[in-house]
Amino acid sequence: MSRRDETIFALSSGALPSGVAVVRLSGPESGAAVTALVGQWPEPRRAALRTLRAGDGSVIDRGLVLWLPGPASFTGEDMAEFQVHGGPAVVAALLARLADLPRLRAAEPGEFTRRAFLAGRIDLAEAEGLADLVAAETEAQRRQAIRQSGGALSRQAEAWRTRIVTMRALIEAELDFPDEDDVPGSVSDAVWSEAAALLAEIETALADAGRGERLRRGYEVVLTGPPNAGKSSLLNALARRDAAIVTEEPGTTRDLIEVRLDLDGLPVILVDSAGLRDAAGRVEQEGIRRARERAAAADLVLWLSPADAPVEPERPASGVPLLVLRTKCDLTAGRPDDRSAGVPPAEGDGSGALGWGPAGGGDRGGDRAGAGMGLPVSAATGEGLDRLRAEIVARAGVALGRGEDPLITRARHREALTAAADGLRRALSFDTLPLELRAEDLRAAGDAIGRITGRVGVEDLLDVIFGQFCIGK
Numbered sequence: 001m002s003r004r005d006e007t008i009f010a011l012s013s014g015a016l017p018s019g020v021a022v023v024r025l026s027g028p029e030s031g032a033a034v035t036a037l038v039g040q041w042p043e044p045r046r047a048a049l050r051t052l053r054a055g056d057g058s059v060i061d062r063g064l065v066l067w068l069p070g071p072a073s074f075t076g077e078d079m080a081e082f083q084v085h086g087g088p089a090v091v092a093a094l095l096a097r098l099a100d101l102p103r104l105r106a107a108e109p110g111e112f113t114r115r116a117f118l119a120g121r122i123d124l125a126e127a128e129g130l131a132d133l134v135a136a137e138t139e140a141q142r143r144q145a146i147r148q149s150g151g152a153l154s155r156q157a158e159a160w161r162t163r164i165v166t167m168r169a170l171i172e173a174e175l176d177f178p179d180e181d182d183v184p185g186s187v188s189d190a191v192w193s194e195a196a197a198l199l200a201e202i203e204t205a206l207a208d209a210g211r212g213e214r215l216r217r218g219y220e221v222v223l224t225g226p227p228n229a230g231k232s233s234l235l236n237a238l239a240r241r242d243a244a245i246v247t248e249e250p251g252t253t254r255d256l257i258e259v260r261l262d263l264d265g266l267p268v269i270l271v272d273s274a275g276l277r278d279a280a281g282r283v284e285q286e287g288i289r290r291a292r293e294r295a296a297a298a299d300l301v302l303w304l305s306p307a308d309a310p311v312e313p314e315r316p317a318s319g320v321p322l323l324v325l326r327t328k329c330d331l332t333a334g335r336p337d338d339r340s341a342g343v344p345p346a347e348g349d350g351s352g353a354l355g356w357g358p359a360g361g362g363d364r365g366g367d368r369a370g371a372g373m374g375l376p377v378s379a380a381t382g383e384g385l386d387r388l389r390a391e392i393v394a395r396a397g398v399a400l401g402r403g404e405d406p407l408i409t410r411a412r413h414r415e416a417l418t419a420a421a422d423g424l425r426r427a428l429s430f431d432t433l434p435l436e437l438r439a440e441d442l443r444a445a446g447d448a449i450g451r452i453t454g455r456v457g458v459e460d461l462l463d464v465i466f467g468q469f470c471i472g473k
């Protein structure tokens with residue numbers, strides 16, 4: 001897909017109809033397209049109101065036209081924009097007109113940004129940051145994306161890579177001019193202490209518990225419990241919409257139902273699932289299998305159990321934290337024998353603000369299952385929902401690294417830095433090997449870091465990375 005002599009166009013604004021729609025072009029024919037559609041040339045980088053015409057001279061729309069000559073443009077190429085009324089037929093007529101012009105074609109996903117990368121206007125990590133910015137649904141995601149698109153990771157990666165380049169240069173010098181003036185070995189001693197310091201920095205960046213990646217994905221909370229416990233009702237109450245079917249029949253939910261929430265700027269994915277029980281038909285059994293599978297991979301499992309029933313949580317196989325909720329507390333409130341409507345124990349359990357036990361993810365040992373435990377909630381009255389939200393926000397804040405600004409936001413970055421750390425570790429540990437071989441490990445470490453910004457061999461990655469963008473970006 002390196003047909004860079006072609007001029008690409010796409011609708012870069014969102015779903016139609018919209019107030020205004022932006023159609024962008026990039027490539028050598030952008031200027032010719034402006035001439036073809038509007039005749040009178042707009043001043044560079046100034047919006048001009050023009051009549052856009054079809055091939056037969058009929059009017060498509062009146063809209064703002066921008067002529068953005070390269071290389072000082074987003075892609076570095078000549079660009080143009082048509083900002084028209086956002087009606088589906090207006091946009092269809094405009095796109096059809098552009099498609100009729102010679103050497104113009106519709107852009108592929110991410111192709112504008114890819115061209116910006118190929119022109120050296122942005123690097124690969126910054127391009128990924130732009131993709132994340134477009135995908136960001138919450139404030140915390142937006143902040144992370146703005147930092148990365150502004151070069152936070154790129155600058156750090158380049159600084160690290162430069163240090164490795166310097167180390168290699170010192171080693172080369174020692175190899176080329178041994179024992180000139182210097183105490184033999186003194187240069188490489190300095191190199192190895194620098195390598196150890198660099199390794200420590202990279203290890204610190206890696207030891208972030210995956211917070212940057214988790215923030216991109218969202219904090220996943222799976223609702224489980226026996227059938228009819230009120231899982232779907234609670235999901236609907238938290239989502240403030242009727243996302244899942246609720247009936248008095250046990251076994252209502254079979255499919256996993258996801259809703260994405262913005263809780264205090266944090267992306268939280270709530271997943272409703274089939275109630276867990278043994279006696280169930282084929283369809284429900286499959287639902288239960290999926291429920292268990294999803295719970296095992298969750299960041300947090302909510303075990304829902306009606307306030308008047310014993311709590312017998314089924315722990316996910318993995319060490320996922322588990323929080324017990326006592327549902328339908330409106331039905332038991334005020335009963336003399338009710339111990340669940342009281343204030344839950346306020347002791348911390350190490351992972352969240354409050355602990356309503358039993359232990360989640362091995363953070364506490366004792367199984368204190370009994371009628372008196374768990375956070376009382378009611379989907380019917382809303383009781384307990386604020387505390388539940390606060391608890392989820394506290395835990396998500398820790399897991400997603402609120403206020404921590406991790407550098408790594410993708411598996412790709414982690415793999416590169418892990419490879420770099422491995423290279424540094426090899427170079428440091430084989431101190432009996434010839435200097436040439438240890439320098440080779442340093443080179444591998446530098447190359448691994450170089451892949452983050454795309455300075456080193458990334459051709460094979462480009463289709464994967466830019467293919468995930470939306471069209472028009």
Ligand SMILES: Nc1nc2c(c(=O)[nH]1)N(C=O)[C@@H](CNc1ccc(C(=O)N[C@@H](CCC(=O)O)C(=O)O)cc1)CN2
Nearest residue numbers: 012022024045066068071072073074075081083121473
């Ligand atoms: N209408 C419109 N809005 C948009 C964009 C766009 O393409 N069109 N963007 C696109 O994604 C984003 C803005 N990003 C941009 C980044 C660089 C340049 C650019 O032309 N840079 C030149 C000139 C800078 C200047 O004039 O100061 C340069 O860096 O040399 C333009 C937009 C968001 N808003």
Ligand SMILES: Nc1nc2c(ncn2[C@@H]2O[C@H](COP(=O)(O)OP(=O)(O)OP(=O)(O)O)[C@@H](O)[C@H]2O)c(=O)[nH]1
Nearest residue numbers: 227228229230231232233248251252253275379380
């Ligand atoms: N009074 C009261 N009834 C509730 C509450 N939450 C749920 N219910 C009722 O309990 C029944 C079951 O609710 P669901 O939300 O479908 O329960 P579920 O856990 O999703 O059930 P399955 O999908 O079958 O596993 C329905 O009749 C709900 O109206 C509540 O907070 N208070």
Ligand SMILES: [Mg+2]
Nearest residue numbers: 231232252253
């Ligand atoms: Mg349900």
